[in-house]
Amino acid sequence: MARAALLVLADGRFPxxxxxxxxxxxxxxxAGRITSAASLEDFCRGRLHTAGLVAGALAAAAxxxxxxxxxxxxxxxxxxxxxxxxxxxxxGRQLLRAxxxxxxxxxxxxxxxxxxxxxxxxxxxxxxxxxxxxxxDDAAYCAAYESVSGPATATVRLLSLDPFDAxxxxxxxxxxxxxxxxxxxxxxxxxxxxxxxxxxxxxxPLLEVGAQWHAAWPVRLFAS
Amino acid sequence: MDGVTATGVRADARIVARADGRGGTAxxxxxxxxxxxxxxxxxxxxxAKVMLVGxxxxxxxxxxxxxxxxxxxxxxxxxxxxxxxxALPGQTKDEARYDVRLDVADGAELHWxxxxxxxxxxxxLKVTTRAELAAGARLVLREEQVLGRAGEEPGRLTSRLTVxxxxxxxxxxxxxxxxxxxxxxxxxxxxxxHRAVGQLVxxxxxxxxxxxxxxxxxxxxxxxxxxxxxxxVSAVAPDALRLRRLLDEAIAPFNGT
Amino acid sequence: xxxxxxxxGPAAVSADAHRPDGTRRALRxxxxxxxxxxxxxxxxxxxxxxxxxxxxxxxxxxxxTREDAEFLLREAVLPPERITAVETGACPHTAIRDDISxxxxxxxxxxxxxxPLDLILVESGGDNLTxxxxxxxxxxxxFVIDVAGGDDIPRKGGPGVTTADLLVVNKTxxxxxxxSDLARMAADAxxxxxxxxxxxxxxxxxxxxxxxxxxxxxxxxAWTA
Numbered sequence: 089m090a091r092a093a094l095l096v097l098a099d100g101r102f103p104x105x106x107x108x109x110x111x112x113x114x115x116x117x118x119a120g121r122i123t124s125a126a127s128l129e130d131f132c133r134g135r136l137h138t139a140g141l142v143a144g145a146l147a148a149a150a151x152x153x154x155x156x157x158x159x160x161x162x163x164x165x166x167x168x169x170x171x172x173x174x175x176x177x178x179x180g181r182q183l184l185r186a187x188x189x190x191x192x193x194x195x196x197x198x199x200x201x202x203x204x205x206x207x208x209x210x211x212x213x214x215x216x217x218x219x220x221x222x223x224x225d226d227a228a229y230c231a232a233y234e235s236v237s238g239p240a241t242a243t244v245r246l247l248s249l250d251p252f253d254a255x256x257x258x259x260x261x262x263x264x265x266x267x268x269x270x271x272x273x274x275x276x277x278x279x280x281x282x283x284x285x286x287x288x289x290x291x292x293p294l295l296e297v298g299a300q301w302h303a304a305w306p307v308r309l310f311a312s
Numbered sequence: 313m314d315g316v317t318a319t320g321v322r323a324d325a326r327i328v329a330r331a332d333g334r335g336g337t338a339x340x341x342x343x344x345x346x347x348x349x350x351x352x353x354x355x356x357x358x359x360a361k362v363m364l365v366g367x368x369x370x371x372x373x374x375x376x377x378x379x380x381x382x383x384x385x386x387x388x389x390x391x392x393x394x395x396x397x398x399a400l401p402g403q404t405k406d407e408a409r410y411d412v413r414l415d416v417a418d419g420a421e422l423h424w425x426x427x428x429x430x431x432x433x434x435x436x437l438k439v440t441t442r443a444e445l446a447a448g449a450r451l452v453l454r455e456e457q458v459l460g461r462a463g464e465e466p467g468r469l470t471s472r473l474t475v476x477x478x479x480x481x482x483x484x485x486x487x488x489x490x491x492x493x494x495x496x497x498x499x500x501x502x503x504x505x506h507r508a509v510g511q512l513v514x515x516x517x518x519x520x521x522x523x524x525x526x527x528x529x530x531x532x533x534x535x536x537x538x539x540x541x542x543x544x545v546s547a548v549a550p551d552a553l554r555l556r557r558l559l560d561e562a563i564a565p566f567n568g569t
Numbered sequence: 570x571x572x573x574x575x576x577x578g579p580a581a582v583s584a585d586a587h588r589p590d591g592t593r594r595a596l597r598x599x600x601x602x603x604x605x606x607x608x609x610x611x612x613x614x615x616x617x618x619x620x621x622x623x624x625x626x627x628x629x630x631x632x633x634t635r636e637d638a639e640f641l642l643r644e645a646v647l648p649p650e651r652i653t654a655v656e657t658g659a660c661p662h663t664a665i666r667d668d669i670s671x672x673x674x675x676x677x678x679x680x681x682x683x684x685p686l687d688l689i690l691v692e693s694g695g696d697n698l699t700x701x702x703x704x705x706x707x708x709x710x711x712f713v714i715d716v717a718g719g720d721d722i723p724r725k726g727g728p729g730v731t732t733a734d735l736l737v738v739n740k741t742x743x744x745x746x747x748x749s750d751l752a753r754m755a756a757d758a759x760x761x762x763x764x765x766x767x768x769x770x771x772x773x774x775x776x777x778x779x780x781x782x783x784x785x786x787x788x789x790x791a792w793t794a
Contacts (some may be wrong), residue, residue: 097587101668103668103669104670105670106668107658107667108656108660108664108671109658116500118532119500122500123568127499130499130500130501131499131501132501134496134499134501134502134704135496145439157336161481162481163427164482165474166485166540168483168485168536168546178674181674182674185673219342229352236387245660264495275390285474285484289484289485290488290499290500291487293487293502293546293548294500294503294532296536296546296548297533297546297548298531300528300534301528301534307635309632310658310659311656311671312462
């Protein structure tokens with residue numbers, strides 16, 4: 089198996105539906121909390137250390153062979169917002185379609201049978217990485233990076249932000265991304281040994297509350 | 313209380329509530345410990361009431377507090393506190409810990425409604441609240457954190473709330489704030505400068521069949537049905553007063569039972 | 570793609586011609602074209618023309634969430650359970666061409682919820698002249714332009730005008746008012762498209778959508794043959 093599969097999986101053009109989601113950025117822009125490259129960076133930093141850490145740990149744990157159904161339940165408990173849970177399952181289902189095309193595997197087929205309406209996206213991401221022969225650290229990196237790249241791309245569209253500024257913000261987050269991926273893998277190893285309670289539960293109250301606010305808008309550009 | 317150790321105070325308080333067989337609730341165990349002083353107050357019908365009164369100011373660096381409440385089948389218990397809990401810096405640089413463990417049996421009910429936890433400048437506290445409910449248990453749980461006294465920088469506070477119903481975790485949330493917390497905690501994804509943050513959880517068996525509908529309460533609060541027979545009100549606010557008002561309004565439809 | 574292959578599990582990974590139970594799935598026709606050219610009006614007219622003879626459903630791809638879907642609902646061209654909106658994150662062409670996963674979920678969910686269906690119309694959000702549907706999503710596509718958008722559009726070409734299975738030039742009734750030369754548009758379209766068909770229509774005229782409806786019936790006959 090090739091490590092370069094990580095590049096395929098992490099590519100922003102991987103056809104798994106991410107382009108229609110803002111990762112909470114649309115709500116934060118409308119609330120006036122993201123107005124510039126600096127506030128985008130701060131938003132991404134907060135999302136990285138909360139939702140990004142949890143997603144990274146879930147994905148890494150899936151690579152390590154923790155039961156996907158238990159991970160999915162753990163993701164539910166760590167995602168109070170029903171709008172975010174629905175979005176995570178939709179994205180999980182879309183990712184599963186792309187992953188099965190890329191790395192056909194009985195485990196992915198079994199996941200599709202067990203979760204016809206989709207499992208949480210980070211769980212699917214972990215199993216996709218596993219099917220591609222990647223390791224827990226690869227999956228954690230991929231999930232953690234997605235937690236910030238999505239909002240950055242969306243904010244470029246929402247605010248007509250200079251794309252070079254947005255890219256600069258992502259690049260400055262790289263050292264923290266390393267640390268979050270490390271923490272995620274460490275927690276995933278504990279979860280593999282002790283159970284899913286050992287997974288991180290870091291949360292951003294405004295991500296959850298903002299997602300519910302956003303879901304109630306009649307007109308919006310992004311699905312979440 | 314095991315006494316004052318070199319690093320801080322250790323205190324473990326315990327409450328056990330049991331149906332008294334006459335339609336009321338008895339408290340066979342009501343163990344205060346040092347700064348965690350418990351007082352039984354006048355019952356509210358079948359519901360026994362206990363107040364947590366701060367005999368000393370509460371958790372300093374290095375302190376280890378724990379409170380365990382266990383509500384047996386058919387019993388009804390309300391636990392409140394007389395005043396806010398203030399996390400302060402201690403003699404040592406160690407973090408303080410405060411662990412709350414709540415067990416509620418089938419047909420039992422617990423209201424855990426303490427006053428706010430205030431994270432004062434220089435303090436370092438880790439709080440865990442874990443509620444373990446049987447399938448037929450009922451719970452109303454509120455936790456509110458205030459980051460810093462008026463005009464003060466907050467201390468470091470990490471708070472994890474876990475609610476399990478019939479062995480299944482329905483809510484697991486941790487919030488880290490203050491100096492030394494992972495980056496972005498005060499940014500637009502997490503608190504965005506708000507200094508009060510709270511969660512209110514209501515668990516009722518009947519929510520399994522009659523789920524509550526999600527309701528946004530503006531951009532800073534929401535009523536949220538969880539993946540289980542429970543609802544959550546999550547809110548951030550500029551201060552404790554406005555936070556309490558938000559939570560009270562959101563909970564109003566569930567009061568009176 | 571995998572025309573004679575069925576999957577054991579749910580959720581086929583490509584534009585499989587069969588449903589998981591092995592039966593032939595609905596024909597999927599995409600409608601694309603610039604903003605305001607009359608895609609939604611054409612979809613509405615097609616639904617009215619075909620709903621009594623076919624089991625059909627519609628997927629809309631809006632730039633802003635659900636606007637087109639809500640137009641179709643208000644017009645009551647189909648029962649609400651037969652209309653689904655896909656949210657496209659400000660990039661409607663991405664959702665029909667580069668990352669079709671959300672649209673595939675939508676068409677499969679429709680077939681599962683109200684199926685079996687004969688036909689699903691997938692309407693793109695209004696986009697530019699380069700936006701085309703992926704062959705992984707639709708079996709045939711209609712590109713809708715209108716005379717008011719400028720009579721030089723067929724001459725300019727672009728993937729939509731040149732390669733769509735059917736080019737519809739809409740709002741011909743407006744040609745005299747906007748100074749568009751229909752003969753020139755027809756000649757330019759012929760030059761760009763060779764034998765591929767072109768329909769000039771006005772939905773305000775009697776039988777406005779009849780020619781497009783006939784084309785759809787022919788495609789369906791070929792699909793089920």
